[in-house]
Amino acid sequence: MEKLRSFILSLYPTTKFLFAAFMMMTPLLWPGYIYSYLVPVLCLIIAMAAGKTKPYVDFVLKGLVPIVVMIFLLQSFFYPGENILWSWSIFSIKQEGIEFSLQLTSKILAVGSAIVLFFQITKINDLSRALEIAGVSPKATYVLSSALTIIPEMRLHLLRIMDAQRTRGVETEGNLSIRIKAFVPALTPLILSSFSSTDEKAITLESRAFTARTKKTSLHHLEKTKSDHVVRAILLIVFVSILIWRFFL
Amino acid sequence: MKSIAKDFTLISILLIPIGVAVNVVAGELVEILKIPLFLNQIGTMIVAMVAGPWVGAVTGGVSKLIFGIFNPTQLAFMPVAMASGIVVGFMAKKGMTKNVWKVAFTGFIVAIVAILIATPTTVIVFGGASGTGSDTVTAVLLASGKEIWTAVLTQKIFVESIDKILSIMVAYMIVRKMSDQYLSKQKYGHLYLNTYNHKNTKIGA
Numbered sequence: 001m002e003k004l005r006s007f008i009l010s011l012y013p014t015t016k017f018l019f020a021a022f023m024m025m026t027p028l029l030w031p032g033y034i035y036s037y038l039v040p041v042l043c044l045i046i047a048m049a050a051g052k053t054k055p056y057v058d059f060v061l062k063g064l065v066p067i068v069v070m071i072f073l074l075q076s077f078f079y080p081g082e083n084i085l086w087s088w089s090i091f092s093i094k095q096e097g098i099e100f101s102l103q104l105t106s107k108i109l110a111v112g113s114a115i116v117l118f119f120q121i122t123k124i125n126d127l128s129r130a131l132e133i134a135g136v137s138p139k140a141t142y143v144l145s146s147a148l149t150i151i152p153e154m155r156l157h158l159l160r161i162m163d164a165q166r167t168r169g170v171e172t173e174g175n176l177s178i179r180i181k182a183f184v185p186a187l188t189p190l191i192l193s194s195f196s197s198t199d200e201k202a203i204t205l206e207s208r209a210f211t212a213r214t215k216k217t218s219l220h221h222l223e224k225t226k227s228d229h230v231v232r233a234i235l236l237i238v239f240v241s242i243l244i245w246r247f248f249l
Numbered sequence: 250m251k252s253i254a255k256d257f258t259l260i261s262i263l264l265i266p267i268g269v270a271v272n273v274v275a276g277e278l279v280e281i282l283k284i285p286l287f288l289n290q291i292g293t294m295i296v297a298m299v300a301g302p303w304v305g306a307v308t309g310g311v312s313k314l315i316f317g318i319f320n321p322t323q324l325a326f327m328p329v330a331m332a333s334g335i336v337v338g339f340m341a342k343k344g345m346t347k348n349v350w351k352v353a354f355t356g357f358i359v360a361i362v363a364i365l366i367a368t369p370t371t372v373i374v375f376g377g378a379s380g381t382g383s384d385t386v387t388a389v390l391l392a393s394g395k396e397i398w399t400a401v402l403t404q405k406i407f408v409e410s411i412d413k414i415l416s417i418m419v420a421y422m423i424v425r426k427m428s429d430q431y432l433s434k435q436k437y438g439h440l441y442l443n444t445y446n447h448k449n450t451k452i453g454a
Binding site: 059062063064066067070071073075077078091100101104108111112113115116139142143144146154155158162176179182183184186187188190191192198199202210 | 266314
C-alpha cells in the first residue's frame with residue numbers, strides 16, 4: 001500500500017495531468033453512462049491509494065453533488081417527454097428526463113472528479129516547476145503559486161479584521177441588511193493592506209533578479225522516472241485503442 | 250500584442266495573485282455572512298480598474314482555476330470571469346469608472362456580458378442547474394411553464410445584475426480609498442487620483 005502511494009504521488013506532474021485528461025476525455029467518447037459513472041469510483045480508488053480519501057470525498061460532495069442533484073430535479077420534472085413514471089398534481093417525472101439527466105450528470109461527475117483527483121495528488125509547486133521546465137514563463141508560474149500561498153495568509157488576516165471590527169461594534173449577525181453592511185468594513189482594510197504590500201514584494205523580487213533575462217536555477221528538483229514513461233505509454237495505447245474501436249470498428 | 254504585453258509590468262503582475270486571493274477570500278466572507286450572492290470577482294474588478302483589461306482578464310481566469318480546485322464546476326465559468334475583467338478594464342480606460350453613476354452603468358454592462366456568456370454555459374453544460382440557491386428561481390420559473398432557456402436567462406438577469414453591480418460598487422469604493430502615492434505607481438491609477446488633494450499639495454512640499 002505504502003509503495004503504491006509513493007508511486008502515485010511521485011509521478012511527474014504532467015503524467016498526472018495526462019491521466020486526468022484521459023479520465024476526462026474517455027467518458028465523452030464512450031457511449032452510454034455506465035463507464036462515465038465508473039470514473040468517479042476509479043478516481044476514488046486512486047485517491048484512497050494515494051491517501052487522499054477525505055479531501056477527495058469532501059470536494060466531490062461539496063462541489064459536484066449539489067449540482068448533480070439539481071440537474072436531476074430540474075430535468076426529470078421539466079424535460080419534455082411522453083413516458084410519465086410518477087406524477088403528483090402538475091408535477092410529473094418523465095422517463096426522457098431521467099435518461100437525459102443520467103447522460104449529463106455522468107459526464108459532469110467524470111470530468112469533475114478527475115479534476116478534483118488531479119489537484120489532490122499534484123502539489124501546485126511541483127506543477128509550476130513542471131510548467132517552467134516545459135517553457136512557461138516564470139512570471140506565470142509565480143502568479144499561480146503565489147496566489148495559493150497568499151490565500152491562507154489572507155484568510156487569517158480576514159478573521160482578525162472581523163474580530164477587530166466586532167469589538168468596534170460592527171454587527172456580523174442578524175438579518176440580511178445587517179450582514180451585508182458588515183461586508184464592506186471587513187473587506188476594505190483587508191484589500192487595502194494586501195494591495196499596498198505589492199511595492200515591497202516588487203522590491204524583494206527585483207533584488208533577486210526576477211525580471212532579469214537570464215536562465216534561472218531552481219532549488220526545486222523534479223525528474224521524470226521510468227514509471228512516468230510506463231504510465232504514459234499505457235495511457236497512449238488505451239486511448240488510441242478506444243479511438244480505433246469507437247470510430248473504425 | 251505589444252500593447253497587451255506592455256500592460257503586464259512587474260507591479261501589475263504582482264497584483265494578479267492578490268486579486269485572485271481577494272476573490273477567494275471575499276467569496277468565503279459571503280459564505281460566512283450568509284449573503285445570498287457571489288461577490289467573488291471584486292478582486293478582478295479592482296485589478297482591471299488599476300492595471301487594465303488584460304491583467305484583469307488573467308486575474309479572473311486564474312481565480313476560476315483556483316476556485317476549480319475546490320469546486321470543478323467553477324472552471325466552466327472561466328470565460329465569464331475573464332470577460333468581466335476585460336469589460337471593466339476597457340470601461341475604466343474610457344473613464345467610465347470615475348464617479349458612482351458611471352460605475353453603475355459599467356456594472357450594468359458587465360452584468361449584460363456575464364448574462365450572455367453564463368446563460369448558454371448553464372443550459373448546455375449543466376442542464377440549467379448551478380448547484381446554488383438560485384436554482385430555486387429557475388425551478389419556480391420552469392414550474393410556471395417557462396422554457397429552460399427563458400427560465401435560466403430570467404434567473405441570471407436577477408442574480409448577475411445584482412451581483413455584478415454590487416461588486417463593482419464595492420470595488421470602486423475600495424479603489425477610491427487607495428492613496429495617491431500608491432495609485433500613481435499603477436498603469437491606470439491616474440484615473441482615480443484625488444484631484445482635490447492634487448491641487449492643494451505641491452510636489453515636494
